[in-house]
Structure formats: structure tokens, C-alpha cells
Amino acid sequence: MIEITGSPIDYAAVTERVRSPRAGAVCTFLGTVREFTGDQRTVALAYEAYAEMALKKMAELEEQARRRWPIIELALVHRVGDLELGEVSVVVAVSCPHRQESFEACRWLIDTLKEVVPIWKKEIWEGGREEWVHPGLHPI
């Protein structure tokens, strides 16, 4: 299951989708909107995706992960649009026969997703200042 959605993600339902009697381990990762980055206070986040390419890259991640680990079911769901504090921005859910492989696959999927899938986040800081998060890019 690969999805980009503008609505709140029902992470329990996503987790339920990957459960299987063949699995001995289900690992679900949630990315959520954090209030403080250092001493800067976030009031909201906005995510933007290049959806056509993001879906393609997410499908490639699924394919690569399935080659590396004995994955039974897998779900990658990313939220776009405006998010409030505490809301879920991304869900990675993986079921495998054993826990170690499910932890590894889940961790690799979220780390790689955040590096290669074209989805960006904009911080809306307290006071109204907005800032795109582009790692490695010095304020210009």
C-alpha cells in the first residue's frame, strides 16, 4: 500500500492492513509534528509533494525493501498539506516473520524515504515566519 494523502492518516487502520497470520512481527513507524526544534517553536507544518515522482520513488523503495528482507506486507503513507502539532505526517508499517528484520526494514524505509522521495516540509514558526526545510542549504 503506497499512498500520498491530504487527509489525516488512520495509522491504526494502516497497521491493521499489514497484519498477517504469517507474520510474527509488525513494526509501525509514525512521523509526527514536533513543537520544538531547539528553542524554536513550531505552530504548524505544511508538506508539499511532487506526487507523480514521489509515488514512483516509494514504489521503488518497496521493491528494494522486499528484495532485502522477507517482508509479508508493507505500507508507506505520507500526508501532504497543512498539519497541526502532534498530527501524523508519515506512516511506515512492515510485517515480517521475525522482529529483527521488521525493525531493520522499517528503519531503512523511513530513512531512505526521507532522503530520496520528493516531499518537502515547511515550518511555520511562532510569530508567523515560514521556512522550507532544505537540509544542507544555508539560509540565503
Add this chain to the structure above:
Amino acid sequence: MIAAVVPAAGSSVRMGRPKLLVELNGQSLIGRVVSALRLGGVGHVVVVAPPADAAHGPEIAAQARSAGALVIVPGTRPAEMRDSIELGLEWLAKHDSPRSVVLTPGDYPGITPAIVAQLLEYAARFPDRVVLPSYNGRRGHPIVLPWRIAVEVHSLPAGTGINALVARHPDDLAELALSDHAVVTDLDTPEDLKRWKERQERLRVQVRFFALAKDRAGRSEIELELAGGSKVADVRAVLAERFPALGPLLATVLIAVNEEYAGEDALISPGSRLAVIPPVSGGAGDFSRVGLCLARQKGAFRR
């Protein structure tokens, strides 16, 4: 079996030189058309060439032959295009009458194997109909005629052509609307040729902007016209010039071509979907992992 007849006996009066020998991308015009028909799935391609004693007649015949055509060289120049088509059909009738016949003049430079294959696929769905391609509502070439209708050419009144034949069968037409102007573009004059070459040399592409790049450019997309043979690095240069506000940001972005990260020397083809990709939110900022993916995929961008 599907056969094709290409009337190529004309004298290119308006072009001022033998147009079927005009070279486009290293191939003669007649050779291009024959190749497109053959690669698009036509069995026999019958080219009706000028008589052997006509200026450039033998060269046209040779070019058609080397592209895989069966060439008919008439004793005297056929008066009309329709007469050439009749000669081609007679030859086919004597050998094995095909199920359908593709007719196309030899001077349609943009006809590709893909266009031919699309028409044949459509003709297979409507085997008893005349299949005509159109572009923006204009009918063009190649047309595909069921054999039973093609042979009616012989009974057309003098002075009428293939259009009259099509007009006889208004209920048997299947029009295929295509998005390629090639089906209505022929080369009759030096101006036609010049315009066609210019069109070929320009690359029109769509570029989308995201995140900070979108804010800086002040828009989410733009259509760019690039010189033929442009690469990703050239796109960067054009964007830097058009959008000074992108400034140093451009050095940090990746360019995607058709939803894939592309290297700097990847060639851009017409109609490519480009996107400016600033570093994504969870990355290390140097696209190090993307770089690895890119190295693996690099071959895919070199067409």
C-alpha cells in the same frame, strides 16, 4: 498481410529540387517514410518511383530500395499521384492481394514507426473501414484502406483522386485523432522544409518547481523552449538566466527528468517533464543516497 503503396514519381516542382532526396537527420525523405512503414509493421512497401530517364529517378529508386521497399519504375512519368497508386495496386494484385493497403505520399517527414503502428492497430480493430489519422480536426496521412475499397481506385472518374474515393464511403470511415502534427505535415516548398527543420530543432519541455524553488521562481511551472541536444546542465543555465531569484539555490537542487533524478549530462528530449527538486526534508543535504541511485540508473538517461 498489410501492404503499403507510396507514390514517389512526382517532379517536386514547388520544392525546386528532388524533395524525396532531401536529407533529414542523415536519411533521405523517401528512405525515412519507407523505414517508418516497415518498422511500424507493414509487410510489402511498394514505392512507385519516377521513370529511369527522369532526373534523379534512379537515385530515388535506390534510396527507397535500400530502406527496404519494392520499387516500381514506370516507363513514363504517371500524370497524377492517383496513377502512381494504381500502378502500385496492380503490382500487389498480381502478387498477393493484401488485407489492407496503407497509402502515404513520400513527403511526410514526421511519420514515425509509432504512428504507423497505431494506425495499423486501429485498422485491425476496424478491418472494413478506411482509417484516417487527424490532427486538430484536419485529416492527414497515412490512410489505411481495406483492399475491397482500395481496388475501386481503378473505377474512379478521370481527374479525381484518393479524396474522391474516401468521399464515396462516408459511412466506412474510422478517424483516429492523434496529437502529432506529423500526420498533416508534408514538404512541398523550401519554406515548408525550413519550418519543419526549425520545429525539429526546438525542444519544448515543461519544468515544475517545488518548495523553496517554487517560492523563489514565483510560479509552480513553466514551459521552456530549448535548443536541440540540450542537457540537464543547459536547463540549469536557462533557469538561472530566466529566474535570477533562484540564484544560489540552483546549485543545490537536482533536476528530475520524467520523474527520475537525472545527471548533468542527461539529454533532454521533446516533451520531457522536468522538475526542480530542492534537497528533501530528511536528507543529509548532499543527496548522497540519491547520488548512489543515480549512478546505478545513469544508463537509463542516455538515449
